[in-house]
Amino acid sequence: MSAVNPLRDPRDRRIPRVAGPCVLVLFGVTGDLSRKKLMPAVYDLANRGLLPPGFSLVGFARRDWENEDFAQVTHDAVKEHARTPFNDTVWQQLAEGIRFVPGEFADDAAFDRLAQTVAKLDTERGTGGNYAFYLSVPPKFFPDVVAQLKRSGLSSSPVGQDGHRPWRRVVIEKPFGHDLASARQLNEIVNSVFGSDSVFRIDHYLGKETVQNILALRFANTLYEPIWNRGYVDHVQITMAEDIGIGGRAGYYDGIGAARDVIQNHLMQLLALTAMEEPVSFDAASLRAEKEKILSAVRLPENLATGTARGQYAAGWQGGVEVPGFLEEDGIAPDSHTETYAAIKVGVDTRRWAGVPFYLRTGKRLPRRMTEIALIFQRAPHLPFNATDTKELGHNALVIRVQPDEGVTVRFGSKVPGSAMEVRDVNMDFAYGESFTENSPEAYERLLLDVLIGDPPLFPQNQEVELSWEVLDPVEHFWAEHGKPDQYVAGSTGPASADALMARDGRAWRRL
Amino acid sequence: MTIDLTDTTTGAIHDALRQARLRLGGVASGMVLTLVIVTNEGEQYDAVRAASAAGRQHPCRILVVIIRRPEQRSRLDAEIRVGETSPGETVLLRMYGPLGQHADSVVAPLLLPDTPVVIWWPDTVPPIPSQDPIGALAQRRITDAAAAGSPRDALARLASGYQPGDTDLSWTRATPWRSLLAATMDQPSGDVTGGTVSAEAGNPTADLIAAWISHAYGVGVVAEPSAGPGVTEVCFTTSDGEIVITRPDGRVAHLRRPGQPERRVALHRRETTELLEEELRRLDPDEIYAEALAQFQTAHHSQ
Numbered sequence: 001m002s003a004v005n006p007l008r009d010p011r012d013r014r015i016p017r018v019a020g021p022c023v024l025v026l027f028g029v030t031g032d033l034s035r036k037k038l039m040p041a042v043y044d045l046a047n048r049g050l051l052p053p054g055f056s057l058v059g060f061a062r063r064d065w066e067n068e069d070f071a072q073v074t075h076d077a078v079k080e081h082a083r084t085p086f087n088d089t090v091w092q093q094l095a096e097g098i099r100f101v102p103g104e105f106a107d108d109a110a111f112d113r114l115a116q117t118v119a120k121l122d123t124e125r126g127t128g129g130n131y132a133f134y135l136s137v138p139p140k141f142f143p144d145v146v147a148q149l150k151r152s153g154l155s156s157s158p159v160g161q162d163g164h165r166p167w168r169r170v171v172i173e174k175p176f177g178h179d180l181a182s183a184r185q186l187n188e189i190v191n192s193v194f195g196s197d198s199v200f201r202i203d204h205y206l207g208k209e210t211v212q213n214i215l216a217l218r219f220a221n222t223l224y225e226p227i228w229n230r231g232y233v234d235h236v237q238i239t240m241a242e243d244i245g246i247g248g249r250a251g252y253y254d255g256i257g258a259a260r261d262v263i264q265n266h267l268m269q270l271l272a273l274t275a276m277e278e279p280v281s282f283d284a285a286s287l288r289a290e291k292e293k294i295l296s297a298v299r300l301p302e303n304l305a306t307g308t309a310r311g312q313y314a315a316g317w318q319g320g321v322e323v324p325g326f327l328e329e330d331g332i333a334p335d336s337h338t339e340t341y342a343a344i345k346v347g348v349d350t351r352r353w354a355g356v357p358f359y360l361r362t363g364k365r366l367p368r369r370m371t372e373i374a375l376i377f378q379r380a381p382h383l384p385f386n387a388t389d390t391k392e393l394g395h396n397a398l399v400i401r402v403q404p405d406e407g408v409t410v411r412f413g414s415k416v417p418g419s420a421m422e423v424r425d426v427n428m429d430f431a432y433g434e435s436f437t438e439n440s441p442e443a444y445e446r447l448l449l450d451v452l453i454g455d456p457p458l459f460p461q462n463q464e465v466e467l468s469w470e471v472l473d474p475v476e477h478f479w480a481e482h483g484k485p486d487q488y489v490a491g492s493t494g495p496a497s498a499d500a501l502m503a504r505d506g507r508a509w510r511r512l
Numbered sequence: 513m514t515i516d517l518t519d520t521t522t523g524a525i526h527d528a529l530r531q532a533r534l535r536l537g538g539v540a541s542g543m544v545l546t547l548v549i550v551t552n553e554g555e556q557y558d559a560v561r562a563a564s565a566a567g568r569q570h571p572c573r574i575l576v577v578i579i580r581r582p583e584q585r586s587r588l589d590a591e592i593r594v595g596e597t598s599p600g601e602t603v604l605l606r607m608y609g610p611l612g613q614h615a616d617s618v619v620a621p622l623l624l625p626d627t628p629v630v631i632w633w634p635d636t637v638p639p640i641p642s643q644d645p646i647g648a649l650a651q652r653r654i655t656d657a658a659a660a661g662s663p664r665d666a667l668a669r670l671a672s673g674y675q676p677g678d679t680d681l682s683w684t685r686a687t688p689w690r691s692l693l694a695a696t697m698d699q700p701s702g703d704v705t706g707g708t709v710s711a712e713a714g715n716p717t718a719d720l721i722a723a724w725i726s727h728a729y730g731v732g733v734v735a736e737p738s739a740g741p742g743v744t745e746v747c748f749t750t751s752d753g754e755i756v757i758t759r760p761d762g763r764v765a766h767l768r769r770p771g772q773p774e775r776r777v778a779l780h781r782r783e784t785t786e787l788l789e790e791e792l793r794r795l796d797p798d799e800i801y802a803e804a805l806a807q808f809q810t811a812h813h814s815q
Binding site for chain 1: 544570571687688690691692693694695696697698699700704724725728729763764765773775778794799800
């Protein structure tokens with residue numbers, strides 16, 4: 001950005017940051033994600049006044065559509081899924097900047113038309129030559145799209161008349177590869193054209209809001225940091241449970257499995273945020289440095305047979321509905337070894353965490369949908385009560401609920417009212433939604449705004465992605481060579497082998 | 513449910529609130545602030561409606577102070593609404609006789625502990641908000657200069673009595689404009705040498721926008737009358753030419769700058785509820801408002 005803008009004052013917190021003039025180019029506009037999340041998020045941003053005058057949206061897909069058809073699709077998606085009320089004036093402003101370019105990824109002419117379309121938007125609507133490319137397409141198309149962006153000259157930006165170089169940014173979605181080698185390859189492809197600061201990876205399970213909430217809880221308070229270590233913490237459980245099955249995602253899911261789908265990115269990120277040291281500042285580089293340190297200190301157990309567990313859901317009753325087993329789902333081979341439940345015990349080799357196990361688990365068709373980080377504390381070294389008085393007292397726990405009902409629960413012992421001395425566990429609960437007069441923005445809204453503003457991504461860059469694969473690859477190799485996933489009944493809490501994993505350590509999973 | 517208490521005390525109101533909460537299953541657990549509204553019988557309906565809507569997502573206790581019949585004997589009537597229009601609690605406090613001079617003695621015991629207190633005068637501008645007996649109980653004091661007979665004089669009075677924590681809805685109304693202007697000036701442009709802000713006559717928001725720009729750039733900015741509605745145009749005079757944003761219809765703004773195509777963006781006038789929501793979002797002193805207000809006062813005096 002050029003000289004300081006006197007109208008921007010860091011003390012002025014009423015004025016939101018608004019993106020500068022730009023075009024958002026969306027690849028894969030026919031997908032579910034585009035319709036349900038991206039298009040509504042664009043509208044919500046416009047409705048909140050966070051998009052610049054002249055903002056334009058260009059769709060690219062293999063469809064025989066005119067601009068108006070794409071505008072209509074967007075209109076319907078917005079009406080159905082936007083979070084803010086539909087306002088016709090806002091929509092009209094947005095609709096004027098909507099364009100569509102039909103074509104395939106192999107088609108040079110289509111990308112030349114795309115380049116002409118955005119160049120025309122620059123002159124018609126003053127978008128200033130700034131382009132963001134959102135690749136909402138399967139990773140196998142990335143090489144094609146990226147190569148085409150380079151060939152058509154879309155990815156490079158000449159210095160303008162005012163001596164100002166317009167920006168180019170690219171957004172990609174998980175999965176970021178399926179092992180270390182493929183992740184490296186993917187990074188190379190993308191980085192051959194876009195600098196690492198221009199690449200925004202979104203993990204749609206992990207909104208920036210959540211990341212910042214965890215950081216605020218840990219580092220804005222004095223209350224938690226003194227006990228946030230091996231001196232007080234017995235173990236940590238990080239869970240992401242889903243109640244749904246694989247639905248229509250058989251093609252994607254078969255061969256990927258729960259560990260690659262969730263543990264590699266989502267749970268490893270949550271682990272890093274929980275275990276990392278305090279960053280020297282909250283800029284993206286300092287945060288990344290701390291997360292990378294923790295990820296490089298993550299160690300797998302020596303014996304992967306006893307330190308990991310995996311399962312496949314079998315037919316059963318889930319939430320009052322009879323559901324098929326994983327092997328009976330459409331598009332899944334009856335002898336598939338893909339796991340739908342994965343649990344891993346890891347250690348973090350740092351002074352703070354030596355000897356404290358971190359248990360990560362994720363699964364589909366579990367009793368309910370929830371994501372949480374639970375720090376289970378050690379029992380008090382001495383209890384000045386009769387053993388019977390404290391029979392119902394468990395371990396103290398601090399639980400960060402990521403979803404649903406984002407918030408924090410503290411579990412501790414309290415006296416039961418009455419003449420007898422009896423201590424029992426109680427909960428103290430805080431919910432973000434109840435304590436602020438503000439709604440937290442949707443994850444995609446924040447991400448899109450960050451992309452358009454150019455806020456350095458809080459999301460993982462190459463190094464973090466590769467470090468997480470380094471942790472997971474040995475597990476995947478071990479699983480590929482030894483046996484097959486255990487079956488667990490849909491609607492239950494996972495395979496018996498996962499419970500056995502905890503029982504061997506004298507612990508138990510938190511109830512789902 | 514609605515509970516009417518006549519000739520009552522704050523102790524009895526407390527008891528009634530607790531009873532109501534128990535009966536409804538502990539609805540009002542997470543209340544985030546107390547909002548005191550000082551108004552009159554004629555205006556209270558709209559004010560309470562706007563405040564209830566603003567508090568819909570997040571429960572707060574709304575205390576409405578209505579002073580009536582100073583010549584009668586002292587009496588306090590309370591109308592308690594719980595679990596109806598908003599998730600929090602609303603208490604209308606009608607004070608008769610000399611009690612009206614001691615409204616703070618009724619309000620203070622009813623404030624929620626450990627949470628901020630905000631006071632809002634929807635239809636009067638007190639001479640010095642922080643020295644008002646009830647105003648002194650609040651961290652945040654919201655006035656509305658536009659509701660005064662002479663908005664400019666009201667702004668000037670607010671400027672001389674300003675204390676951190678004061679804020680005015682005419683400043684809140686400026687936020688979408690200021691946001692657009694700041695975004696406009698994020699783009700490289702020539703040196704700003706002056707400007708004008710056009711609005712319908714007696715619009716305090718235009719005065720504050722002009723003062724804000726003037727303070728930021730250290731240049732003179734003129735407020736000019738137009739047909740409205742609200743603020744209709746802001747123009748920056750720069751060394752590269754004029755940057756003009758017009759909004760003739762109160763809905764869509766047109767942005768023109770030298771050598772670039774005209775751009776349009778939706779720029780709505782907002783409802784009181786939205787203004788209140790913005791005000792309740794942050795309760796720390798608004799230093800930018802203080803500076804704009806001081807700048808306005810300087811310009812106002814030199815006229």
